[in-house]
Amino acid sequence: xDWTALALSLQLAVWTVAILLPVSIxxxxxxxxxxxxxxxxxxxxxxxxxxxxxxxxxxxxxxxxGRNAPIGQAWEALFGGPLVFSFAGLVVAxxxxxxxxxxxxxxxxxxxxxxxxREAAACCGMSPWRSLWKVDLPLAWPGVVTAMVLTFAHTxxxxxxxxxxxxxxxxxxxxxxxSIYDRVQAFDTGSAAVMSAVLVAIxxxxxxVTFALSARVGRRLG
Amino acid sequence: xxxxxxxxxxxxxxxxxxxxxxAPGELLAxxxxxxxxxxxxxxxxxxxxxxxxxxxxxxxxxxxxTGAGVNLAAHRRRVGVVFQNYALFPHMTAxxxxxxxxxxxxxxxAARILGLVNLTGLGNRKPAxxxxxxxxxVAVARALAxxxxxxxxxxxxxxxxxATREKLYGEIIALRAHLRMPxxxxxxxMNEAQxxxxxxAVIETGRIVREGPTAEVMADQDALRAMGIREVAVMLPATxxxxxxxxxxxLEAVGGPLFLPGITGAPGTRVRVRxxxxxxxxxxxxxxxxxxxxxxxxTVARIVPGxxxxxxxxxxxxxxxxxARITRRAADQLAxxxxxxxxxxxxxxxxARNHVALxxxxxxxxxxxxx
Numbered sequence: 403x404d405w406t407a408l409a410l411s412l413q414l415a416v417w418t419v420a421i422l423l424p425v426s427i428x429x430x431x432x433x434x435x436x437x438x439x440x441x442x443x444x445x446x447x448x449x450x451x452x453x454x455x456x457x458x459x460x461x462x463x464x465x466x467x468g469r470n471a472p473i474g475q476a477w478e479a480l481f482g483g484p485l486v487f488s489f490a491g492l493v494v495a496x497x498x499x500x501x502x503x504x505x506x507x508x509x510x511x512x513x514x515x516x517x518x519x520r521e522a523a524a525c526c527g528m529s530p531w532r533s534l535w536k537v538d539l540p541l542a543w544p545g546v547v548t549a550m551v552l553t554f555a556h557t558x559x560x561x562x563x564x565x566x567x568x569x570x571x572x573x574x575x576x577x578x579x580x581s582i583y584d585r586v587q588a589f590d591t592g593s594a595a596v597m598s599a600v601l602v603a604i605x606x607x608x609x610x611v612t613f614a615l616s617a618r619v620g621r622r623l624g
Numbered sequence: 625x626x627x628x629x630x631x632x633x634x635x636x637x638x639x640x641x642x643x644x645x646x647a648p649g650e651l652l653a654x655x656x657x658x659x660x661x662x663x664x665x666x667x668x669x670x671x672x673x674x675x676x677x678x679x680x681x682x683x684x685x686x687x688x689x690t691g692a693g694v695n696l697a698a699h700r701r702r703v704g705v706v707f708q709n710y711a712l713f714p715h716m717t718a719x720x721x722x723x724x725x726x727x728x729x730x731x732x733x734a735a736r737i738l739g740l741v742n743l744t745g746l747g748n749r750k751p752a753x754x755x756x757x758x759x760x761x762v763a764v765a766r767a768l769a770x771x772x773x774x775x776x777x778x779x780x781x782x783x784x785x786x787a788t789r790e791k792l793y794g795e796i797i798a799l800r801a802h803l804r805m806p807x808x809x810x811x812x813x814m815n816e817a818q819x820x821x822x823x824x825a826v827i828e829t830g831r832i833v834r835e836g837p838t839a840e841v842m843a844d845q846d847a848l849r850a851m852g853i854r855e856v857a858v859m860l861p862a863t864x865x866x867x868x869x870x871x872x873x874x875l876e877a878v879g880g881p882l883f884l885p886g887i888t889g890a891p892g893t894r895v896r897v898r899x900x901x902x903x904x905x906x907x908x909x910x911x912x913x914x915x916x917x918x919x920x921x922x923t924v925a926r927i928v929p930g931x932x933x934x935x936x937x938x939x940x941x942x943x944x945x946x947x948a949r950i951t952r953r954a955a956d957q958l959a960x961x962x963x964x965x966x967x968x969x970x971x972x973x974x975x976a977r978n979h980v981a982l983x984x985x986x987x988x989x990x991x992x993x994x995x
Contacts, residue, residue, distance in 0.1 A: 516709075516711065518707045518708075518709060518711035519711045519712075519713065519714075521670075521672050521698070521705075521707070521711065522705065522707060522711035522712075522713070522766075523699075523713070523724075524671070524672070524697070524698035524699045525670055525672075525698055525699075525701075525703055525704070525705040525767075525770070526699075526724050526725035526766065526770060527699050527700075527702075527725060527727065527770060528699055528724070529699050530699075533699075536713075536724060537713055537724075540715045541713075541714070541715060
């Protein structure tokens with residue numbers, strides 16, 4: 403059992419959720435309520451990581467993070483270390499490949515709020531910001547929570563992009579999914595089985611708890 | 625100028641070309657079929673929609689002036705809106721809904737306003753735990769909690785059953801004694817407009833086809849052609865005299881007693897009875913051996929020809945008028961002319977119970993002609 407890898411995976415998931423939570427709320431709400439010409443394009447870009455093979459996304463990120471690319475150079479100039487094959491690089495990659503999971507459910511959550519209710523908030527004198535806290539979020543939060551749970555669980559399970567961008571450096575980029583792969587390569591099926599079971603258990607518990615929670619909220623609001 | 629002034633012009637999404645004003649304390653009903661643009665006018669006032677060319681001024685201050693580039697956001701306009709389906713915040717209690725519209729949330733004030741709309745003690749209920757009528761009252765309370773400079777009611781009675789609606793009419797009429805701001809009511813129900821409004825504007829495809837005091841508009845056959853000529857009616861003031869054992873109520877009206885069914889209200893209560901012109905029969909002499917219970921003596925004031933085979937006979941009864949829509953043929957046979965004494969006959973059962981409303985507790989009842 404590779405505890406370091408598990409800890410790294412959980413750390414990566416927490417960072418990803420922390421960064422994507424405001425993105426999920428603001429971008430989800432923006433896409434739910436605003437109509438503009440480029441909206442289909444923006445929505446497509448957000449969804450793209452879902453349909454691209456992880457190797458394709460991983461390849462582009464690897465190139466973009468590299469020492470010869472502007473992003474990689476800027477990062478190195480700012481923080482002194484390379485973005486590829488680092489934990490920071492994993493976090494950035496994770497944020498990007500989780501965009502569809504973080505934005506879509508939140509957007510659906512905001513879209514489910516009747517237009518009249520949002521107009522009523524404005525007619526009650528609430529500024530858009532106040533309306534977000536008092537009306538939009540309380541009504542859309544099951545969607546936002548679903549988004550964050552999916553992001554968390556998906557980060558724990560992502561393999562291809564992590565391998566492309568991070569490689570398998572113990573304590574830095576070797577997540578539990580990578581570790582399982584390494585164990586299988588080394589014919590250590592016993593460890594692989596234990597770690598796989600742990601991953602299944604964590605993911606299952608996370609999702610069950612959320613669904614139970616949002617069902618309760620649904621009853622309360624219904 | 626005090627009150628509300630609106631001008632709006634647009635071609636899309638619906639054609640619109642209107643100008644209207646509402647004085648403080650006055651209730652203007654915008655009536656028209658769905659799609660006529662009446663709700664769009666309301667949304668323009670509230671700041672939820674901006675027509676191509678529009679001006680909205682409240683107490684002299686511009687909320688919207690497309691020419692001058694003024695467009696106050698909806699949340700900066702001191703406006704109270706009661707939406708058609710109420711649009712209550714489902715996650716808040718009734719009291720929290722009311723407090724959400726206050727500049728500084730105050731539970732005591734919320735309870736006071738909920739009391740105004742007869743919801744004392746229900747402040748802790750969520751909207752889902754309230755009946756349709758109670759939800760409507762919360763919506764009214766929330767709109768008032770905003771301390772609005774203009775109160776906008778968008779078909780506020782359309783989502784409740786008929787019995788509740790009658791009760792809510794009475795409550796709105798009573799509540800108006802407390803209101804000092806201009807009120808705009810959007811409705812397609814002519815009875816509702818006649819019961820509640822001081823003035824009416826009939827809207828057709830985005831234009832005002834007739835605007836004026838309710839009694840005048842409701843007596844105008846041409847104005848009401850689109851809304852249904854059978855809606856032409858007057859409001860006759862009366863006082864509840866006695867509830868009879870057979871279920872009828874005797875009312876004292878200007879031209880004599882009226883016997884009507886299903887009226888509540890203690891003896892002495894002042895009410896107004898909506899009498900539809902097409903339900904009134906005209907007789908030269910007081911008829912005998914007739915089943916109809918209500919025979920009101922009056923004088924022919926004038927006879928207005930309509931577009932079809934009917935004429936509108938205006939019968940003066942004291943300071944008031946009753947309208948009778950009869951065929952031109954009948955008017956000719958009776959040889960009716962202004963000044964003739966006649967009797968207006970009305971079946972008790974032809975007055976629906978929701979056509980009887982409490983008289984507003986205010987001087988100068990604007991719904992009555994000649995006062």
